[in-house]
Amino acid sequence: IAKEVAKLLEMKAQLGEDEGKHKFVLKTPKGTRDYGPKQMAIRERAFSAIISCFKRHGAEVIDTPVFELKETLTGKYGEDSKLIYDLKDQGGELLSLRYDLTVPFARYLAMNKITNIKRYHIAKVYRRDNPAMTRGRYREFYQCDFDIAGQFDPMIPDAECLKIVHEILSDLQLGDFVIKVNDRRILDGMFAVCGVPDSKFRTICSSVDKLDKVPWEEVRSEMVGEKGLSPEAADRIGEYVQLHGGLDLIERLLQDPKLSQNKLAKEGLGDMKLLFEYLTLFGITGKISFDLSLARGLDYYTGVIFEAVLLHQENEHVEEPVSVGSVAGGGRYDGLVGMFDPKGRKVPCVGVSIGIERIFSILEQRLEASEEKIRTTETQVLVASAQKKLLEERLKLISELWDAGIKAEMLYKKNPKLLNQLQYCEDTGIPLVAIVGEQELKDGVVKLRIVATREEVNVRRESLVEEIRIRTSQC
Amino acid sequence: IAKEVAKLLEMKAQLGEDEGKHKFVLKTPKGTRDYGPKQMAIRERAFSAIISCFKRHGAEVIDTPVFELKETLTGKYGEDSKLIYDLKDQGGELLSLRYDLTVPFARYLAMNKITNIKRYHIAKVYRRDNPAMTRGRYREFYQCDFDIAGQFDPMIPDAECLKIVHEILSDLQLGDFVIKVNDRRILDGMFAVCGVPDSKFRTICSSVDKLDKVPWEEVRSEMVGEKGLSPEAADRIGEYVQLHGGLDLIERLLQDPKLSQNKLAKEGLGDMKLLFEYLTLFGITGKISFDLSLARGLDYYTGVIFEAVLLHQENEHVEEPVSVGSVAGGGRYDGLVGMFDPKGRKVPCVGVSIGIERIFSILEQRLEASEEKIRTTETQVLVASAQKKLLEERLKLISELWDAGIKAEMLYKKNPKLLNQLQYCEDTGIPLVAIVGEQELKDGVVKLRIVATREEVNVRRESLVEEIRIRTSQC
Numbered sequence: 001i002a003k004e005v006a007k008l009l010e011m012k013a014q015l016g017e018d019e020g021k022h023k024f025v026l027k028t029p030k031g032t033r034d035y036g037p038k039q040m041a042i043r044e045r046a047f048s049a050i051i052s053c054f055k056r057h058g059a060e061v062i063d064t065p066v067f068e069l070k071e072t073l074t075g076k077y078g079e080d081s082k083l084i085y086d087l088k089d090q091g092g093e094l095l096s097l098r099y100d101l102t103v104p105f106a107r108y109l110a111m112n113k114i115t116n117i118k119r120y121h122i123a124k125v126y127r128r129d130n131p132a133m134t135r136g137r138y139r140e141f142y143q144c145d146f147d148i149a150g151q152f153d154p155m156i157p158d159a160e161c162l163k164i165v166h167e168i169l170s171d172l173q174l175g176d177f178v179i180k181v182n183d184r185r186i187l188d189g190m191f192a193v194c195g196v197p198d199s200k201f202r203t204i205c206s207s208v209d210k211l212d213k214v215p216w217e218e219v220r221s222e223m224v225g226e227k228g229l230s231p232e233a234a235d236r237i238g239e240y241v242q243l244h245g246g247l248d249l250i251e252r253l254l255q256d257p258k259l260s261q262n263k264l265a266k267e268g269l270g271d272m273k274l275l276f277e278y279l280t281l282f283g284i285t286g287k288i289s290f291d292l293s294l295a296r297g298l299d300y301y302t303g304v305i306f307e308a309v310l311l312h313q314e315n316e317h318v319e320e321p322v323s324v325g326s327v328a329g330g331g332r333y334d335g336l337v338g339m340f341d342p343k344g345r346k347v348p349c350v351g352v353s354i355g356i357e358r359i360f361s362i363l364e365q366r367l368e369a370s371e372e373k374i375r376t377t378e379t380q381v382l383v384a385s386a387q388k389k390l391l392e393e394r395l396k397l398i399s400e401l402w403d404a405g406i407k408a409e410m411l412y413k414k415n416p417k418l419l420n421q422l423q424y425c426e427d428t429g430i431p432l433v434a435i436v437g438e439q440e441l442k443d444g445v446v447k448l449r450i451v452a453t454r455e456e457v458n459v460r461r462e463s464l465v466e467e468i469r470i471r472t473s474q475c
Numbered sequence: 476i477a478k479e480v481a482k483l484l485e486m487k488a489q490l491g492e493d494e495g496k497h498k499f500v501l502k503t504p505k506g507t508r509d510y511g512p513k514q515m516a517i518r519e520r521a522f523s524a525i526i527s528c529f530k531r532h533g534a535e536v537i538d539t540p541v542f543e544l545k546e547t548l549t550g551k552y553g554e555d556s557k558l559i560y561d562l563k564d565q566g567g568e569l570l571s572l573r574y575d576l577t578v579p580f581a582r583y584l585a586m587n588k589i590t591n592i593k594r595y596h597i598a599k600v601y602r603r604d605n606p607a608m609t610r611g612r613y614r615e616f617y618q619c620d621f622d623i624a625g626q627f628d629p630m631i632p633d634a635e636c637l638k639i640v641h642e643i644l645s646d647l648q649l650g651d652f653v654i655k656v657n658d659r660r661i662l663d664g665m666f667a668v669c670g671v672p673d674s675k676f677r678t679i680c681s682s683v684d685k686l687d688k689v690p691w692e693e694v695r696s697e698m699v700g701e702k703g704l705s706p707e708a709a710d711r712i713g714e715y716v717q718l719h720g721g722l723d724l725i726e727r728l729l730q731d732p733k734l735s736q737n738k739l740a741k742e743g744l745g746d747m748k749l750l751f752e753y754l755t756l757f758g759i760t761g762k763i764s765f766d767l768s769l770a771r772g773l774d775y776y777t778g779v780i781f782e783a784v785l786l787h788q789e790n791e792h793v794e795e796p797v798s799v800g801s802v803a804g805g806g807r808y809d810g811l812v813g814m815f816d817p818k819g820r821k822v823p824c825v826g827v828s829i830g831i832e833r834i835f836s837i838l839e840q841r842l843e844a845s846e847e848k849i850r851t852t853e854t855q856v857l858v859a860s861a862q863k864k865l866l867e868e869r870l871k872l873i874s875e876l877w878d879a880g881i882k883a884e885m886l887y888k889k890n891p892k893l894l895n896q897l898q899y900c901e902d903t904g905i906p907l908v909a910i911v912g913e914q915e916l917k918d919g920v921v922k923l924r925i926v927a928t929r930e931e932v933n934v935r936r937e938s939l940v941e942e943i944r945i946r947t948s949q950c
Contacts, residue, residue: 026586026815028540029570034583037535037594044536056877058854058884060512061519065503065615066541066572066599086563087572090603095504097541097562108509111501119512124541128565140540152887156866167877281870340501379533391631395756402531402642409533412627 031131031139037376042363043356047122049171050144050354053164054120059146062119064104066126070094076103076336078299079206083127097126101145102300102333102351109149110340115347116150136361147351149337155271158304158332159278161352165308165328166284168354174327174362176311179287180244182294183272184301184331186253189265190292193258194236196229202299203227208241209295212309212326216242244291247276268303275304296331303332304350310362328354375429380472382430383410384421386437386447391415393436397446401434404465408434425451432471434464506606506614512851517838518831522597524646525619525829528639529595534621537594539579541601545569551578551811553774554681558602572601576620577775577808577826584624585815590822591625611836622826624812630746633779633807634753636827640783640803641759643829649802649837651786654762655719657769658747659776659806661728664740665767668733669711671704677774678702683716684770687784687801691717719766722751743778750779771806778807779825785837803829850904855947857905858885859896861912861922866890868911872921876909879940883909900926907946909939 028034035043054061073084073096085097098104101121109117122144131139146164148157162179169177187208191201207223216238223229223237243249250273259265272290279285296305308328330352337347367374383398385391391414401408409430411421418435425433435447435456445458448467459467503509510518529536548559548571560572573579576596584592597619606614621639623632637654644652662683666676682698691713698704698712718724725748734740747765754760771780783803805827812822842849858873860866866889876883884905886896893910900908910922910931920933923942934942 024546024815024817025544026582026817027544028586029542029544029568032540032542034540034587035538036587037537040536040538043538055853056880056882058852058882060851061515062512063510063515063518065507065509066601067504067507067615069500069502069504071499086565088561088563090561092603093504107501111503112509112511117512126541128567140542148887150887153889156870156887156889159870163874163877278870281867282874340499342499342501376535377533378530392756395631395634395753399638399757402638405531407531407533412623412625412631414628414631 029139031129031133033133033138038374039360039364041374041376042367043360046172046356046359046363047144050168050356051120051122053167053171054144054146056167057118057146057160057164059118059120062105062108062121063123064098064101064108064121066124067095067097068104068107070096072096072107072340073099073103076298076300076339078202078297080127080297083129085126085128098123099127100125101143101353102147102336105145105147105351106333106336106347106349107340109337109347109349114149115345118146118148120144120146136358138357141355141357144354144356145351147349149347149349151348155274155278155304158350159275159282161330161350162275162279162288162306163282163284165306165330165352165354166282166287169308169310169327172359172363174310174359177287177308177327178289178311179306179308179328180289180291180294181272181275181304181306182291183268183304185264185268185303186259186272186292187295189259189262189268190237190240193262193265194240195233196237200227200229204229204237205295206297208237208293209297211241211293211295241293244289244293246285246288246290247273247280249290250276271304296329300333300336301331302334305329305331306352325358326355327358328352373429377409377428377430378407379409379428379430380407381409381432381434381468382421382425383408384418384433384435385416386418386435388415390436390438393441397434397436401465401468406465406468422449422451432468434468504614506604506608508608508613513849514835514839516849516851517842518835521647521831521834521838522619525643525831526595526597528642528646529619529621531642532593532621532635532639534593534595537580537583537596538598539573539576539583539596541599542570542572543579543582545571547571547582547815548574548578551773551775551814553677553772555602555772558604560601560603573598574602575600575773576618576828577622577811580620580622580624580826581808581811581822581824582815584812584822584824589624590820593621593623595619595621611833613832617831619829619831620826622824624822624824626823630749630753630779633825634750634757636805636825637750637754637763637781638757638759640781640805640827640829641757641762644783644785644802647834647838649785649834652762652783652802653764653786654781654783654803655764655766655769656747656750656779656781657766658743658779660739660743660778661734661747661767662770664734664737664743665712665715668737668740669715670708671712675702675704679704679712680770681772683712683768684772686716686768686770716768719764719768721760721763721765722748722755724765725751746778771804775808775811776806777809780804780806781827785833800833801830802833803827848904852884852903852905853882854884854903854905855882856884856907856909856943857896857900858883859893859908859910860891861893861910863890865911865913868916872909872911876940876943881940881943897924897926907943909943 077099084099087095101123124140125143126140131137165179187205188201191204196204204223207219210219220234220238223234224231250269253259254269279288294307307326309326332350334346334348338344383394385394394410398408398410431451433449435449440447444461446461446464447456448459449456552574559574562570576598599615600618601615604614606612640654662680663676666679671679679698682694685694695709695713698709699706725744728734729744754763769782782801784801807825809821809823813819858869860869869885873883873885906926908924910924915922919936921936921939922931923934924931
């Protein structure tokens with residue numbers, strides 16, 4: 001019996017080992033995903049619209065490493081710092097994956113003593129957040145940032161950032177949207193006149209930031225219960241944060257007996273008025289809402305802040321449009337570069353970040369619904385053969401086409417069937433087939449087949465490149 | 476005295492603290508760098524040439540996360556595994572930064588059960604190597620990979636990979652180059668007939684891999700001294716590895732009394748012959764060298780391997796061109812996807828990786844030497860004003876231009892001097908200036924100035940967009 005048990009145990013151990021070998025998990029890390037060819041095609045469409053806009057506004061482009069020294073990121077993100085990915089200490093410097101593109105940008109400006117630049121940067125950032133992938137929330141995701149750094153006359157660059165958001169969201173045709181605008185100085189002034197102690201500004205600010213997700217009653221009880229704010233102060237805040245509007249509201253608040261006495265609020269409201277004047281000249285105030293409930297989480301903002309949300313008309317009978325979430329945000333951060341400068345020299349900055357993942361989700365869903373067939377290659381012509389033993393002729397012809405800049409493919413088989421070659425074109429959307437056959441070789445021609453119409457024409461070999469160019473209208 | 480000492484100590488402590496605060500290191504992590512606008516312009520030129528080529532060959536594009544599960548990378552890179560960056564264990568999965576794009580590609584294929592794809596992937600990879608940044612060796616660097624996966628007739632996709640390398644290096648005009656080709660089966664066969672024990676194949680292979688950097692004598696003493704190979708075996712290897720040539724050499728080795736008896740070597744040589752036939756049809760054998768000293772470090776290769784090196788003619792009097800290092804490499808890896816498949820199903824693959832950093836270095840140095848002025852924006856027109864108080868008019872005009880798709884900038888000042896506005900165009904290469912002035916506004920025109928010629932023409936406001944398009948020949 002002991003012998004049998006030993007045998008069985010040995011077998012079990014072997015089995016265990018084998019299981020271990022095969023229990024290998026075939027997946028991408030939590031909160032991340034691959035982009036297949038179809039998703040890439042959608043992604044490149046969206047990027048192309050965004051980059052066009054950034055270039056239209058005269059931006060240069062920069063890139064920074066995916067990781068930074070850990071200390072570069074320290075103290076920039078407030079409560080969100082816990083979401084930063086650290087690298088393992090393998091000897092040498094302590095590193096973290098970038099959390100956004102703004103802090104690396106500020107580090108870049110300080111390091112290179114740049115005081116004046118307009119740049120964009122499109123790259124992935126990393127947050128150890130709870131992913132909600134169906135709604136486009138990932139741990140690895142793209143940000144598309146446009147920022148203007150430099151000492152300029154007030155609100156001109158700020159207005160341009162809002163114009164950019166307006167152009168991109170219009171161009172991508174994502175449906176109706178609104179861009180909420182506020183100012184950190186107005187928020188701070190409001191907290192002051194409502195009786196919030198200075199020390200509680202920031203924590204009350206992050207309570208206000210939740211108003212787009214939870215109702216006022218909950219936010220109020222957090223302020224009073226958890227954060228120890230007096231119920232009177234909370235109620236005063238409650239009155240302000242329900243206000244939203246345009247120039248009229250700004251004018252009203254500039255007359256507000258309490259706010260108008262506060263220096264910060266007055267400054268902020270004055271600039272907000274100027275901003276709306278510029279936005280009027282841009283003709284975009286229809287989509288802009290001055291909204292006192294907009295707070296934004298990050299620590300580094302010092303002036304104007306804004307956030308674009310898509311409005312989703314669930315169905316025609318619903319009166320109030322439902323927000324499906326933020327797709328862009330940004331603001332002014334005049335102090336961040338100074339945090340990196342050894343002498344604390346300030347470089348005022350304002351910028352916008354387009355959150356592309358949610359936009360991808362929408363474009364992806366729309367494409368699936370539309371049943372539009374999206375091409376994932378740009379191949380113009382398939383080099384095919386009608387008979388066997390023509391591999392060498394196909395190789396010669398395709399090489400000529402490649403060298404002439406024509407986008408060409410062939411099947412990697414010695415003797416493919418013509419039907420399979422035609423089917424490949426149908427499947428992948430290749431519009432033309434260049435068919436070599438024995439007769440054609442003798443005659444010095446190639447048979448060009450137009451896949452859509454099944455039309456076939458003989459083209460002299462020396463005219464083939466030109467003919468393909470014309471047929472695919474490539475200039 | 477005690478009091479004074481305490482005071483001083485306190486002062487010192489404060490000083491220390493302050494120092495600590497400012498001793499903050501303003502840098503990017505070791506082995507990484509930022510790309511400024513000029514570098515980005517060069518980078519985009521190189522990428523554009525590479526992507527055009529990949530698309531010309533009908534490739535789709537994919538993307539994968541920057542990190543993978545640690546176990547995905549385990550056991551794929553041999554000795555180089557120690558260079559992998561691990562992420563800190565912050566709870567959850569153990570992650571590592573990708574070391575190349577090939578292993579993530581294989582994981583992607585296995586995970587999605589794809590058995591047939593031609594794709595490219597351009598992304599950064601990470602290696603904790605000793606950086607040599609002036610020679611373009613970084614810890615964070617781009618790879619541009621093109622791979623063909625699928626069961627096809629022999630050497631057709633392999634030949635296309637070499638054609639691609641040839642096209643890209645020619646297109647980028649990096650000077651003369653050679654693409655060395657070998658086959659893992661020929662190497663293994665060679666080791667066998669030279670009397671290398673099976674168990675030493677891999678370690679002797681990595682010795683051979685050093686031959687492009689150190690002379691044979693050193694490699695030989697490593698083989699015999701460190702790795703315990705018999706001097707006779709080493710000498711036999713020494714005879715083979717100095718061989719390089721073309722079809723003639725392949726024919727000779729097919730007749731070699733020892734090699735021709737080895738099954739693996741014979742297979743490899745047969746395929747090499749076929750490969751050269753295809754390369755002859757592509758007209759590129761002039762730059763291809765069948766080189767028995769080419770080994771390549773990575774474990775996963777199973778067939779053809781290749782590496783492109785730039786040849787640098789130091790000066791006219793040097794007879795032998797000097798190699799300035801590898802800029803592309805690749806090969807066949809038929810077993811890698813099977814390592815990820817639960818049932819071990821194989822997907823044969825062959826691919827090439829273009830190492831872009833060294834190419835950047837060369838293009839960068841060349842650009843600096845040439846004093847060519849490279850533009851970092853695409854702005855077509857600066858909206859300027861000739862007098863004060865015209866900010867609103869500039870904002871209105873620039874908004875019209877942006878909405879019409881014109882790339883336009885303005886200075887972010889209320890009342891900029893005309894001279895400063897013109898200087899900005901000179902500095903940044905903007906070709907046109909649209910000047911609004913009081914008289915022009917009255918007349919319904921805009922003064923368009925051509926920066927290069929200083930010519931000025933009045934253009935009716937409604938024709939301005941068209942005129943700018945024509946002048947900047949944008950189609």
